[in-house]
Amino acid sequence: MERESGYPVAYCAVRIVENGMGTVTNQNGQFLLKIPDSLQNAYVHFSHIGYEAQFVPVGLLAENKADVYLDTRFIPLEAVIIRLVNPQKLIKDMLAARASNYSDKPHYLTTFYREGVDSRRGFANLTEAVFRVFKPGYSALQNDQVKMVKMRTISNQQLSDTMVMKMKAGVNACLVLDIIKYLPDFLTLNDENMYH
Numbered sequence: 001m002e003r004e005s006g007y008p009v010a011y012c013a014v015r016i017v018e019n020g021m022g023t024v025t026n027q028n029g030q031f032l033l034k035i036p037d038s039l040q041n042a043y044v045h046f047s048h049i050g051y052e053a054q055f056v057p058v059g060l061l062a063e064n065k066a067d068v069y070l071d072t073r074f075i076p077l078e079a080v081i082i083r084l085v086n087p088q089k090l091i092k093d094m095l096a097a098r099a100s101n102y103s104d105k106p107h108y109l110t111t112f113y114r115e116g117v118d119s120r121r122g123f124a125n126l127t128e129a130v131f132r133v134f135k136p137g138y139s140a141l142q143n144d145q146v147k148m149v150k151m152r153t154i155s156n157q158q159l160s161d162t163m164v165m166k167m168k169a170g171v172n173a174c175l176v177l178d179i180i181k182y183l184p185d186f187l188t189l190n191d192e193n194m195y196h
Helices: 059-063 087-096 172-177
Strands: 011-015 022-024 043-047 054-057 105-121 122-135 145-155
Touching: 011 122, 054 059
Parallel strands: none
Antiparallel strands: 011 022, 011 043, 043 054, 105 122, 122 145
Protein backbone atom coordinates (compact mmCIF):
# COMPACT_ATOMS: atom_id res chain seq x y z
CA MET A 1 0.00 0.00 0.00
CA GLU A 2 1.05 3.57 -0.54
CA ARG A 3 1.74 5.06 2.86
CA GLU A 4 0.37 8.55 2.17
CA SER A 5 -2.88 7.64 0.44
CA GLY A 6 -3.46 4.07 1.63
CA TYR A 7 -4.16 3.01 -1.96
CA PRO A 8 -2.89 -0.41 -3.10
CA VAL A 9 0.24 -0.49 -5.26
CA ALA A 10 -0.53 -2.56 -8.36
CA TYR A 11 2.15 -4.56 -10.18
CA CYS A 12 4.68 -4.25 -7.35
CA ALA A 13 7.58 -6.72 -7.65
CA VAL A 14 7.73 -9.15 -4.71
CA ARG A 15 10.72 -11.50 -4.41
CA ILE A 16 12.67 -13.56 -1.92
CA VAL A 17 16.11 -11.97 -1.57
CA GLU A 18 17.96 -15.24 -0.95
CA ASN A 19 16.87 -17.19 -4.02
CA GLY A 20 15.16 -14.76 -6.42
CA MET A 21 11.79 -16.55 -6.27
CA GLY A 22 9.01 -14.01 -6.71
CA THR A 23 5.74 -12.70 -8.11
CA VAL A 24 3.90 -9.43 -8.85
CA THR A 25 0.96 -7.89 -6.98
CA ASN A 26 -2.41 -7.71 -8.73
CA GLN A 27 -4.45 -4.53 -9.30
CA ASN A 28 -5.59 -4.61 -5.67
CA GLY A 29 -2.01 -4.85 -4.39
CA GLN A 30 -2.50 -8.48 -3.30
CA PHE A 31 -0.14 -11.36 -4.00
CA LEU A 32 0.34 -15.04 -3.22
CA LEU A 33 3.85 -16.39 -2.71
CA LYS A 34 4.43 -19.94 -1.47
CA ILE A 35 7.61 -19.96 0.61
CA PRO A 36 9.30 -23.25 1.59
CA ASP A 37 10.07 -23.88 5.26
CA SER A 38 13.80 -23.68 4.51
CA LEU A 39 13.43 -19.93 3.84
CA GLN A 40 11.64 -18.93 7.07
CA ASN A 41 14.59 -16.67 8.01
CA ALA A 42 14.72 -14.98 4.60
CA TYR A 43 13.55 -11.50 3.61
CA VAL A 44 10.88 -10.50 1.10
CA HIS A 45 11.82 -7.55 -1.10
CA PHE A 46 9.03 -5.22 -2.31
CA SER A 47 9.91 -2.77 -5.10
CA HIS A 48 8.13 -0.49 -7.55
CA ILE A 49 9.26 2.46 -9.64
CA GLY A 50 8.61 5.68 -7.72
CA TYR A 51 8.69 4.03 -4.28
CA GLU A 52 11.37 3.18 -1.70
CA ALA A 53 12.03 -0.57 -1.63
CA GLN A 54 11.03 -2.47 1.53
CA PHE A 55 12.61 -5.58 3.06
CA VAL A 56 10.25 -7.57 5.30
CA PRO A 57 11.17 -10.77 7.20
CA VAL A 58 9.29 -13.83 5.95
CA GLY A 59 8.24 -14.57 9.54
CA LEU A 60 6.05 -11.45 9.63
CA LEU A 61 4.17 -12.54 6.50
CA ALA A 62 4.01 -16.29 7.07
CA GLU A 63 1.21 -16.62 9.61
CA ASN A 64 -1.38 -14.08 8.53
CA LYS A 65 -2.18 -11.23 6.19
CA ALA A 66 -0.05 -8.14 6.64
CA ASP A 67 -0.03 -4.71 5.05
CA VAL A 68 3.28 -3.48 3.64
CA TYR A 69 3.54 0.28 3.17
CA LEU A 70 5.76 1.85 0.51
CA ASP A 71 7.02 5.43 0.76
CA THR A 72 7.05 7.63 -2.33
CA ARG A 73 10.49 8.30 -3.75
CA PHE A 74 10.96 11.30 -6.00
CA ILE A 75 13.55 10.84 -8.74
CA PRO A 76 14.97 14.09 -10.16
CA LEU A 77 15.26 14.07 -13.94
CA GLU A 78 18.03 15.62 -15.96
CA ALA A 79 17.36 18.68 -18.08
CA VAL A 80 15.49 18.01 -21.32
CA ILE A 81 17.00 19.53 -24.46
CA ILE A 82 14.48 20.39 -27.15
CA ARG A 83 15.74 20.93 -30.68
CA LEU A 84 14.17 21.30 -34.09
CA VAL A 85 14.19 18.09 -36.14
CA ASN A 86 12.82 17.66 -39.63
CA PRO A 87 10.06 15.02 -39.15
CA GLN A 88 10.18 13.90 -42.81
CA LYS A 89 13.91 13.22 -42.58
CA LEU A 90 13.43 11.37 -39.29
CA ILE A 91 10.80 9.04 -40.80
CA LYS A 92 12.84 8.50 -44.00
CA ASP A 93 15.94 7.61 -41.94
CA MET A 94 13.90 5.18 -39.83
CA LEU A 95 12.44 3.48 -42.91
CA ALA A 96 15.87 3.24 -44.56
CA ALA A 97 17.39 1.65 -41.41
CA ARG A 98 14.85 -1.18 -41.23
CA ALA A 99 17.04 -3.52 -43.26
CA SER A 100 19.95 -3.15 -40.83
CA ASN A 101 17.93 -2.91 -37.58
CA TYR A 102 15.44 -5.75 -38.07
CA SER A 103 16.04 -9.34 -39.01
CA ASP A 104 14.88 -10.55 -42.37
CA LYS A 105 15.41 -14.17 -41.28
CA PRO A 106 12.43 -16.24 -40.08
CA HIS A 107 12.18 -16.78 -36.34
CA TYR A 108 9.80 -18.03 -33.64
CA LEU A 109 8.48 -16.16 -30.59
CA THR A 110 6.62 -17.49 -27.57
CA THR A 111 4.06 -14.93 -26.40
CA PHE A 112 1.44 -14.52 -23.69
CA TYR A 113 -2.00 -13.06 -24.37
CA ARG A 114 -4.61 -11.87 -21.87
CA GLU A 115 -8.05 -10.46 -22.56
CA GLY A 116 -10.67 -9.69 -19.93
CA VAL A 117 -13.89 -7.88 -19.11
CA ASP A 118 -14.10 -6.02 -15.78
CA SER A 119 -17.22 -4.86 -14.01
CA ARG A 120 -17.74 -2.91 -10.81
CA ARG A 121 -18.42 -6.12 -8.87
CA GLY A 122 -15.43 -8.09 -10.16
CA PHE A 123 -14.33 -9.63 -13.42
CA ALA A 124 -16.93 -10.91 -15.86
CA ASN A 125 -14.55 -13.06 -17.85
CA LEU A 126 -10.85 -13.61 -18.39
CA THR A 127 -9.06 -15.44 -21.18
CA GLU A 128 -5.34 -16.21 -21.17
CA ALA A 129 -3.25 -18.07 -23.73
CA VAL A 130 0.31 -18.94 -24.67
CA PHE A 131 1.09 -18.70 -28.39
CA ARG A 132 3.95 -19.75 -30.61
CA VAL A 133 4.36 -17.09 -33.31
CA PHE A 134 6.23 -17.61 -36.56
CA LYS A 135 7.57 -14.39 -38.07
CA PRO A 136 8.98 -14.82 -41.58
CA GLY A 137 10.96 -11.55 -41.48
CA TYR A 138 9.97 -7.92 -41.82
CA SER A 139 10.18 -7.71 -45.64
CA ALA A 140 8.73 -11.17 -46.44
CA LEU A 141 5.41 -11.27 -48.25
CA GLN A 142 4.31 -14.26 -46.18
CA ASN A 143 1.99 -13.48 -43.24
CA ASP A 144 2.88 -14.16 -39.62
CA GLN A 145 1.46 -17.42 -38.26
CA VAL A 146 0.18 -18.20 -34.77
CA LYS A 147 -0.25 -21.53 -33.01
CA MET A 148 -2.02 -21.72 -29.64
CA VAL A 149 -0.04 -23.82 -27.17
CA LYS A 150 -2.29 -23.52 -24.11
CA MET A 151 -5.42 -21.55 -23.17
CA ARG A 152 -7.78 -21.06 -20.24
CA THR A 153 -11.00 -19.09 -19.82
CA ILE A 154 -12.68 -18.07 -16.58
CA SER A 155 -16.24 -16.71 -16.54
CA ASN A 156 -18.09 -15.24 -13.57
CA GLN A 157 -21.58 -16.74 -13.76
CA GLN A 158 -22.87 -14.53 -10.91
CA LEU A 159 -22.88 -11.44 -13.14
CA SER A 160 -26.10 -12.42 -14.93
CA ASP A 161 -27.21 -8.81 -15.52
CA THR A 162 -23.99 -7.89 -17.35
CA MET A 163 -23.95 -7.50 -21.11
CA VAL A 164 -20.71 -8.77 -22.69
CA MET A 165 -19.52 -7.36 -25.99
CA LYS A 166 -16.75 -8.99 -28.01
CA MET A 167 -14.66 -6.52 -29.96
CA LYS A 168 -12.87 -7.70 -33.07
CA ALA A 169 -9.23 -7.54 -32.01
CA GLY A 170 -7.47 -10.25 -30.12
CA VAL A 171 -4.46 -12.03 -31.53
CA ASN A 172 -4.62 -10.39 -34.95
CA ALA A 173 -4.40 -6.94 -33.34
CA CYS A 174 -1.24 -8.02 -31.50
CA LEU A 175 0.40 -9.07 -34.76
CA VAL A 176 -0.56 -5.89 -36.58
CA LEU A 177 1.06 -3.88 -33.78
CA ASP A 178 4.39 -4.87 -35.35
CA ILE A 179 4.64 -1.47 -37.04
CA ILE A 180 7.93 -2.31 -38.75
CA LYS A 181 6.32 -5.02 -40.87
CA TYR A 182 2.83 -3.51 -41.06
CA LEU A 183 3.55 0.21 -41.50
CA PRO A 184 0.64 2.32 -40.22
CA ASP A 185 -0.75 5.13 -42.35
CA PHE A 186 0.92 7.84 -40.27
CA LEU A 187 4.38 6.51 -41.23
CA THR A 188 3.65 6.63 -44.96
CA LEU A 189 5.01 9.80 -46.57
CA ASN A 190 2.80 11.02 -49.41
CA ASP A 191 1.07 14.23 -50.51
CA GLU A 192 -1.60 13.90 -47.83
CA ASN A 193 0.85 13.17 -45.01
CA MET A 194 3.85 15.50 -45.24
CA TYR A 195 4.30 16.37 -41.54
CA HIS A 196 4.52 20.16 -41.92
